[in-house]
Amino acid sequence: AEDGIRDTSVTGVQTCALPISADGAGREGAKVATAEQPAVVATGTVSLEAEDVARARLAVRKVVDTHQGTIGEQETTTGDKGALSTARLVLRVPSDQFDDVVAALEEVATPTGTTTNSEDVSAEVVDVAARIRAQRKSVGRIETLLARAESIEQIVAIESQLASRQADLDALESRQRWLADQTGMSTVTVYIEQPVVHHERTKDEEADGFLGGLTRGWDALAEGAGAVLVVVGFLVPWLVLIALLAVPARLLLRRRTRGPARAA
Numbered sequence: 001a002e003d004g005i006r007d008t009s010v011t012g013v014q015t016c017a018l019p020i021s022a023d024g025a026g027r028e029g030a031k032v033a034t035a036e037q038p039a040v041v042a043t044g045t046v047s048l049e050a051e052d053v054a055r056a057r058l059a060v061r062k063v064v065d066t067h068q069g070t071i072g073e074q075e076t077t078t079g080d081k082g083a084l085s086t087a088r089l090v091l092r093v094p095s096d097q098f099d100d101v102v103a104a105l106e107e108v109a110t111p112t113g114t115t116t117n118s119e120d121v122s123a124e125v126v127d128v129a130a131r132i133r134a135q136r137k138s139v140g141r142i143e144t145l146l147a148r149a150e151s152i153e154q155i156v157a158i159e160s161q162l163a164s165r166q167a168d169l170d171a172l173e174s175r176q177r178w179l180a181d182q183t184g185m186s187t188v189t190v191y192i193e194q195p196v197v198h199h200e201r202t203k204d205e206e207a208d209g210f211l212g213g214l215t216r217g218w219d220a221l222a223e224g225a226g227a228v229l230v231v232v233g234f235l236v237p238w239l240v241l242i243a244l245l246a247v248p249a250r251l252l253l254r255r256r257t258r259g260p261a262r263a264a
Contacts, residue, residue: 039125039179042098042186044116049195050109053084056192059108060089067101069093069185079194087192098186105190121179128176135169 050056057076064071073090093101098116106114142162149155 038120039122039183040095041119041121041179041182042095042116044098044102044186044188045114045191046102046105046111046188047113047191048105048109048193049112050192051194053087053192053194056109057084057087057089060091060105060190060192063101063104063108064091064093066104067093067097069097069101072187085194087190089190089192091188091190092185093188095184095186098188101186101188105188109192110195121183125176125179125183128172128179132169132172132176135165135172139165139169 048056053076061071070092071089072092073088075088076084077086079085091101102114102116139162142158142165146155146158146162149158
């Protein structure tokens with residue numbers, strides 16, 4: 001049965017015409033392969049600081065609307081007073097406006113960091129388009145063979161080949177759609193945070209060297225003396241009470257010791 005399939009496949013290639021869909025796909029792939037503009041996958045990250053995170057987030061949304069983009073993901077956190085403290089937005093913008101969007105986002109608030117990455121996938125786009133054309137032609141030939149099959153064995157074998165090649169074609173088409181999406185729309189991730197409050201050092205903390213050590217030593221001594229005074233203040237009432245109880249006890253003990261001495 002397998003030998004018969006191979007012979008029929010050769011005959012099908014010489015005599016049968018390809019399906020119309022395969023020819024159309026071939027023309028479409030040729031357009032992609034001969035495109036002058038390179039296919040580039042661009043991604044970026046923009047970090048911003050803003051006192052009012054909610055207002056900065058609204059400004060980011062305006063930038064996205066201005067450039068006909070969309071917001072794919074959005075995460076926010078709130079502070080103790082219920083106001084937004086951080087925000088994360090994943091933007092999808094047209095690839096030809098990627099640089100303009102990044103520049104506009106840096107003007108929304110104080111930028112703290114920006115990273116961009118571009119990957120040229122033109123060769124992969126051309127390769128995937130060519131493989132799709134070849135795979136569609138192969139599927140068309142297998143369908144022609146299936147229509148000419150005369151025995152159950154041939155039908156089973158041809159259907160197995162058809163299912164395998166169709167699965168490969170579906171995977172290639174899925175890859176082509178992903179490339180088209182990534183090259184047509186770029187991804188920009190925006191992080192917005194409130195400024196970090198830095199502790200202002202005093203003059204004593206800024207001093208260093210001998211004077212700084214002397215100052216810190218004096219402060220430590222003062223703190224230690226204060227701790228000792230606290231302990232003494234805590235013990236004074238107990239010492240007074242112990243002294244008041246000890247005087248009568250001592251007098252009583254003396255009287256008892258004098259009585260036996262006189263008797264002797």
